[in-house]
Amino acid sequence: MLRLPKFEVEKPTTVDETVALLSEKTGDVMIIAGGTDLMPNMKHELFTPKKLVSLAGVSALFGIREEAGALVIGAMTPLDQVANHPLVAERAPALAQAAGLVAGPQLRRMGTLGGNVMLDTRCQWYNQTYFWRKSLGFCLKKDGSACHVIEGGSKCVAAASNDTAPALMSLDAKLTFANADGQRELLLDDLWKSDGIFNKKVPPSDLLTEIRLPQREVKHLGAYGKLRDRGSIDFPLFGVAVRIDIDANDVVVDAEAVSVALQARPTRIRKFGESLVGTTLGSPEFEKGVQAAASLGHKQCRPMPNVPGDHEYRHAMVPVYLKRTILAAAAGAGPVHAV
């Protein structure tokens, strides 16, 4: 039995009320969206805020809509709605697939897109009970001073484990945050910093209100691939989102891939598109380009023993999943996952 530490719950109904509550006592107040990650983390005493501000009653944060060509998703929209919404499937297939592979059915109904974007980093030495962590002498990320992933390491390498983040990054998503000073928009790429202790540049007192996918000028194909032990429930051991832009003749004009569950932030695979641009989908040149892109990913993506699963196995799976995900995107299929 895991009990929650004591706290009080606030239930605001507007963004303004929420922002005011969050600016009250920094450090002692936390946001609860779906609670599917926060609750276990609090049961493990990774967070012990005195007050939780629930977003469940803030109706402005829910829903999926089109706005001047952009697809706008409220931060509190449940993941199963994102996964099953026809607009998302049509405009952002990689996102629909990634949202559909987060955890299991119950958690996708409770968990939200905003919550998945703002997810805490994960590590096999961190996401454990207080007793377990204490027995080990704690770790860099919480209560201790040693890293158990990299011996002698002074920088936390807990892994970004949000399936939707790479999909959103592949589509150049922008986030809107609200705080007491007003609203601001931020490119998702600019949200991250390479620090496993807290991997975001925006303070936790800022409220993510919506996620905006800009209109794309060129037709694109997309898919998400997720490596995990079981076909459900688990966080990614490696995740990759692929976007392929094509012209009217199926010639690749641009391509992007973004990986997750390797290091503290989701990462773009550099020069991923080089071997694919100019080739025609399904042609021998394209197949060759896919091989080259998969090899490039294998060189750049280097798993560490931060999340469960053998890291050498995870590394060996990088080109396998990358190749399958590119081919799935090209075929208008996906997601790529076991079972």
Added chain:
Amino acid sequence: MRVLELKINGDRVEVAAPDHWTLLEVLRYRLGLTGSKQGCDKGDCGACTVLVDGKPELSCLKLAALSEGAEITTIEGLLPLHLQAGGTGPDPVQDAFDRCGALQCGFCQPGMMLSARALLNECHSPSQAEIKKALSGNLCRCTGYTQIIEAVELAIAERVGAKNS
């Protein structure tokens, strides 16, 4: 401590609980509804699954203070709700689990049956792949999945048969 107004298995109940109590704790330790099981208590196993407005959610990760206003169905509610809807005997899902021997230790069964009930409410004759997907958030540590899936298939087959006859 706050007084919560919850709607559980068709009844309105007033219950006092501290803010840091989960819905599962209120169900088990305030209301005596021990059918919802406390398994991993951190969202992995699905033993605490309840229906919230007809859809399966995990009561171990849901705060009771944030459960007001929703229709909550626990395993204890399946039979009375079936009778209320004009049925006789247990819910067809419960009956099928019983007849298929879809249990070993029984700990996962309430969650399994509620996930299956939600699937059957949503879809008239789901495929085996859809059944597996719907139950993929519920773990059976005895690994008795074969009979569990057979039970859901039996409940579906009898429903389809009843409609066709």
